[in-house]
Amino acid sequence: YYRDAAAVAKRALALKPEDANFHFLAIKACQDAQDAEGPALAARAVEKFPASARANFEHAWFLQRAGKSAESVVYLKKAMAADPAYEEPFYFYGGILLDEGRLEEALEPLRTAVKNRPDYTGASVALGRALMESNRTEEAIRVLEQAARIAPKHPQPPLMLSRLWFRAGDPEKARQAKELSLRLRRENSA
Secondary structure, three states: OHHHHHHHHHHHHHHOOOOHHHHHHHHHHHHHHOOOOHHHHHHHHHHHOOOOHHHHHHHHHHHHHOOOHHHHHHHHHHHHHHOOOOHHHHHHHHHHHHHOOOHHHHHHHHHHHHHHOOOOHHHHHHHHHHHHHOOOHHHHHHHHHHHHHHOOOOOHHHHHHHHHHHHOOOHHHHHHHHHHHHHHHHHOOO
16 A cells, blocks of 8 residues: 555645655655655755755665765765754664775764664664674674664574674574574564
8 A cells, every 4th residue: 555655645745845744754655655756755855844854864865775875975964963863864874884894984873873772673783783894793792682682573683693603603602593583584574
């Protein structure tokens, strides 16, 4: 029903074009439906609400998905400045830096994303990966163990922990974590 939701959200936006929340509803619905109008809606929202962290983030999201990371970073930085408590821009910015191999630079925004929202498993996994790739094994293990405690049904933290424990020379812990991750993946296929 994602396409239906996007169509309804776009009609609602047409009725209330001055309300930022209707823009965000339509943008999110378009993201879920993979509706081609999403990027244009996000660009219009950031033009209409340039000081909005959410508008800047949503526009950045589409730019990043279109392979325009450098352009995306401009809007992510605006979003981070507009709302330092909003975890998504920090996570996405850290993820871009991580993908570019800029590990040290990725740590601060990823730490901020996790600090702003401790239950954000994706951000914790990205932070764990950045720490792991920076050879900060003990710190990576702490971050991922915390993520596993907060989200015990999520398969990613145990999978990353498996790799870390293998690197740390504990093949038994690595095997147990890998088996847990596989079981969780089967049980929680979504």
